[in-house]
Amino acid sequence: MAVELDELSKTYDGGAGSVSALDGVTTGFADGTFTAVMGPSGSGKSTLLHCAAGLEQPTAGQVSIEGTRLGDLSETRLTRFRRDRVGFVFQDFNLVSSLTAAQNVALPLRLAGRKADAAAVRVALADVGLADRAGHRPRELSGGQQQRVAIARALFTRPAVLFADEPTGALDSRASRQVMALLRELVDMHGRTVVMVTHDPVAAGVADRVVLLVDGRIVDELTGADAPVIADRMTALERSC
Known part of the structure; x- marks a missing residue:
């Protein structure tokens, strides 16, 4: 299993009291699969992703990536682990505006x-269809x-898993289709997770599996579903909230 979440909870303390963003989420993401996480606004989607990637610390529970328990790592070791395996x-996008495409790829x-090996950077850009844009700035x-x-x-x-937070949210429909096709190819042709x-x-319909969150809990999962089925399920969830 590439990623395992065990009884994951996350609570934020605010002026109006504590808010539970995740409430005992247990699930896993298998090697070489594509999972979409959906839910109404405020359901905990981004919090789940950030905790799973080690960008935020959960209040309770455990995240494991390739068998490594993130909660057992010191801050320094966690930073190195994220850099190398996540x-x-x-x-x-979070690109550095003053750097070229090639320099942005090599930045980590x-x-x-x-x-960074210059030839490896060129290959990385070629793999995403941008071999001729290495010297271009954002x-x-x-x-x-x-x-x-x-x-x-x-x-x-070459991380163990690629996490993507609304990767098509700032794109038009044509660019969205291209990015989703690229993510699908990464899974099918290169065995990425x-x-x-x-x-x-529509984006979720490209995934192998769709996990649905409501109020920080997984309430349903869909496999092999197309966009209309997913849209209908989301509409039903939103009406029930």
Whole structure:
């Protein structure tokens, strides 16, 4: 199992009292699979993704990636583990505007004090269809191309799992289809494990499995479902909230 979540809970303390974002979530994401996580606004989707990726610490429960329990790692070891074994793609790309596409892909290794092989960077960009854009800066790329650079960067260290938080949320429909096709290819052709949060039933329909969250709990799972089925289920969930 690439990722295992065991009784995962996350509570935030605020001025109006504590808020439970996750409430005892137990699930797993198998190697070489594509999972979409959906739910109404405020259901805990992004919190689940951030805790699973080690970007946030859960209040209770355990996250394991490739058998490594993240809660057992010191902050320094967790940072190294995330850098080497976890890829993360954000909705707003998070590229450095002053760097070229190639430099953005190599950035994680540079930050770790390691030199990135130029040929490997070129291959990484070619794998996402951007072999001819290595010298372009983000402002010279379309939104879809920027997201593909972000995916190439996330995959550059060959992580155990790629987490994607609304990866098509800032894209038009054409660019969204291209990014989703790329993620699907990463799973089918390269055996990658992808876990994606999305609000889009069309994007979720590309996944092997859809996990539905409500109030921080898993309430349903769909496998092999197409966009209309997913949309109908989401509508029913939203009406029940």
